[in-house]
Amino acid sequence: EHPEIFKKYFGKIIPPEDNKFAALNSAVWSGGSFIYVPPGVKVDMPLQAYFRINAENIGQFERTLIIVDEGADVHYIEGCTAPVYSSESLHSAVVELVAHKDAKLRYTTIQNWSNDVYNLVTKRAYAYEGATVEWIDGNIGSKLTMKYPGVYLMGERAYGETLSIAFAGKGQHQDTGAKMVHMAPNTTSKITSKSVSRLDGRSTYRGLLNVAKGATNVKSTVRCDALLLDDTSKTDTYPYMEINQEDATITHEATVGKIGDEQIFYLMTRGFTEEEALSLIVNGFMEPFTKELPMEYAVELNRLIKLEMDDSVG
Structure with a gap:
């Protein structure tokens, strides 16, 4: 249904020439999701999709296109998993979102690919006048993830937010972040990134904040928090800001920390084992x-984190 809407927006938010992975996806994609929410429709239950790689040494190239019309509201949740194989696979997806006037769109991802999957994804949204777009992005699995969900704030009063977590364990590199581009006046954005690294894992945050000339009264907040669980894990932060309007209000905060022995000791005096104390802090x-997750997803995410802490995933 709605082929005219699909043709109007497909490949327009992220054209094939945007980057080499978008070009690859555009050339070989073979499926995915298309969602159109008509004006004023409030979707009460989250829409859900599940992506799985069931064979080794293959590529998965799905596309997602979601159009939320004026005043509509939808929450989309995707999950990603794969069995452990001896050879590596590639997941290279493209996600395009459009939120029209006063629409609200939340896009949640729980990524738990096995540790032999390269996860290279391009995600971008356009938010028009009064619209809200939220990326809720969780990255637990994969060998390498490169993912930076973006929101282009195209109309006044538009709001964009990215809330992301990354867990980098043995043999993993989580290279994640966000992009916020303020093209219109009176727009607001927020980026919150949290990462945990252990057992030689590496987490990297890359963020872009761009305020165009003429985009007056912009407000943006960026916060990056990293937690290192041992002396061999690593974390890097690469924030980039391009502010072309003098009256923009921008705040940026970054922290890197370790779990102190006194924290573990305190919890152990309350009856927890050392492993339980560590999991509780994480x-x-x-x-x-x-x-921010529905209850069943929050329970599952906590279980996945516990399995990671026990070295049982991947």
Whole structure:
């Protein structure tokens, strides 16, 4: 249904020439999701999709296109998993979102690819006048993830937010972040990134904040928090800001920390084992993300984090 809407927007938010992975996807894609929410429609239950790689040494190139018309509201949730194989696979997806006037769109991802999958994804949204777009992005699995969901704020009063977590364990590199591009006046954005690294894992944050000339009264907040669980894990932060309007209000905060022995000791005096204490602290660190998930997804995410802490995933 709605072929005219599909043709109007497909490949327009992320054209094939945008980057080499978008070009590859555009050349070989073979399926995915298309959602159109008519004006004023409020979708009460989250729409859900599940992507799985069931064979080794293959590529998966799905596309997602979601159009939310004026005043409509929808929450879309996707999950990603794969069995463990001896050879590597590639997941290279393209996600395009459009939120029209006063629409609201939340896009949630729980990514738990096995540790032999390269996860290279391009995600971008356009938010028009008064619209809200929220990326809730969780990355637990994969060998390498490169993903930077973006929101282009195209109309006044538009709001964009990215809340992301990344867990980098043994043999993993989570290279994640966000992009916020303020093209219109009186727009607001927020980026919150949290990462946990252990057992030689590496987490990288890359963020872009761009305020165009003429985009007056812009407000944006960027916060990056990294937690290192041992001396061999790594974290990097590469924030980039291009502000072309003098009256923009921008705040940026970044922290890197380790779990102190006194924290573990305190919890152990309350009856927890050392492993339980460590998991409790990590779950508390991730809590700003998990509280945004539906209950069943929050429970599953906490279980996945516990399995990662026990070295049982991947």
